[in-house]
Amino acid sequence: MIQGHGDDAYLFDRPIVADFSSNVYYGGMQEKLVQHIAGHIRDAGHYPDPEGGRLQQQIEQRTELTPGMVMVTNGGTEAIYLVAQAFRGASTTVVVPTFAEYADACKLHGHEVSYFFREKLEPDTRFITDLVFICNPNNPTAQAMNEEALLQLIQFNNRSTFIIDEAYIEFTRNADSLLPHLHRLHNVLVLRSLTKSCCIPGLRLGYLAGQKALLDKVRAFRMPWSVNSLALEAGHYIMDHPAAFEVPVDALLGDTYQLWEGVRKMPEFRVHPTHTHYFLFETLTGTAAALKLWLVNNYGILIRDASNFYGLEQGHCRITCRNQEDNTLLLTALRKWTLS
């Protein structure tokens, strides 16, 4: 059961004019994708393929993986819960602070969970647990580990199975995906999301990739029909039009840097470094909860109260870059808060 998360506008009566609270790219759903889904609504009159077989094949082809190395899932979350089930009772390290679902899912399935702080992670860190969860780039700390260091870490710990969550890999220049390396990595599962870069978090669509023998262990726990018709249809369209869904990452990171600089200049906040389009900052004069509420009530601006991430404090907030107009509005609002 989750306790607090981003994109929770539905909790507020006041309309949200600028949502900085989720890590989804602000560009919004593409009109052609909307039209494509609209043209396939009647497909919901039939059961979806129980395994999402056609989308699996499309992803395998696009990622140059061999048949059976991809499993389509109901968002990244289903992948996490299935891994936790498949390795029931394992000893598991979660590199924190990070997305709470790794630990939540593992605890639910009887894992012995331990935490390792990301800031101490080195290529020669030694893990003694069966599983290691690493989000790369990490949510919410916005730090990426480059693939060379990560591959060293994985090879150095070849008795542990690594789950590398690459939900935000499209939003960094500091790391590349491990997908091209999977053929020679027997102990890695890569988790990908189609919802963050394609702006469809409401559709719930992701996938897990890894060597077939390892992935089959997880696949055995997958229920049929977990991904619905319209999500699969969106996936088909995205795989057929990959160029249209490429995030303009350089421009986005440039804007992020400006937003980051704007917050950094206000002495009432402490900003944390970032490799992505989102970043953490701390309010030094109040709590994240109070700031969040104040921003909603006074400006219709939504941010992520990040204080509930394991290892973070009550002042931690996470914001995700939007367009320059919205970013300016947020900076104005934050300045006002510091004077209030």
Place this chain on the structure above:
Amino acid sequence: MIQGHGDDAYLFDRPIVADFSSNVYYGGMQEKLVQHIAGHIRDAGHYPDPEGGRLQQQIEQRTELTPGMVMVTNGGTEAIYLVAQAFRGASTTVVVPTFAEYADACKLHGHEVSYFFREKLEPDTRFITDLVFICNPNNPTAQAMNEEALLQLIQFNNRSTFIIDEAYIEFTRNADSLLPHLHRLHNVLVLRSLTKSCCIPGLRLGYLAGQKALLDKVRAFRMPWSVNSLALEAGHYIMDHPAAFEVPVDALLGDTYQLWEGVRKMPEFRVHPTHTHYFLFETLTGTAAALKLWLVNNYGILIRDASNFYGLEQGHCRITCRNQEDNTLLLTALRKWTLS
């Protein structure tokens, strides 16, 4: 991993002109529901409510259950898998022949599964297992147990927890739902589907209902965001317009009887009695697999090869009533098969 199921038209290159293979009402998606979903596609640009809270409340109000007695799920299948998880390692009876997912999910989660044949079920049958799965009306045998007999059975076995799958309760006159009785039944979970009567199997939407303490045990295993935005939105619309989604059950059962009679008159088939809009029959001159393939290839007609249900034989087929024109086409085709 499922092995054969209905509504598998996607496996065939030939277009299907009449699909008798799934138990979904043939009426198709309602145009107003299609339009409603079309108007909400952009909602997929935001995360859904992680628990489907608003739809849960709507269902609780409509079914006159108290807060917390309903859990919204990604189709009935998610409910089955969550029950299996929550009661991990239990001893479990599955009343068969029936939907394979009960046993599949329970085996996956370490249950000791035993089978009890539906034809032997009486109100004073004694179960010694922790759980009992009963589908009512049953799929694929089309038999319903009236609520009086079922309540007797449940009260007689008050140390077992019953999961009553009412996915097809809208399609019978021989049983009523147990939902109105849940307030006084500590050992019952009722599973409902919104997809069969509303013709939206592709959206994956169902719910589990029961006393809060019992349901919370299952809810603890639910992952967040399992039901996507568009499925939730369809649910909202359906709950706001219940009259529009009432199945014309008398007319449908009348047509079913005509179809049933038509098959019964051919000596090459043995029909089984029915309380619903679908029924089983056996081909006595071949296999269900051969008949299914022949009907697809020669008429574009799809039926359910039911031979893979535990307890059924290689000749068992299941068909679901469609409109009179389609039903006539199927009878013509079956007659042709008997002469081929």
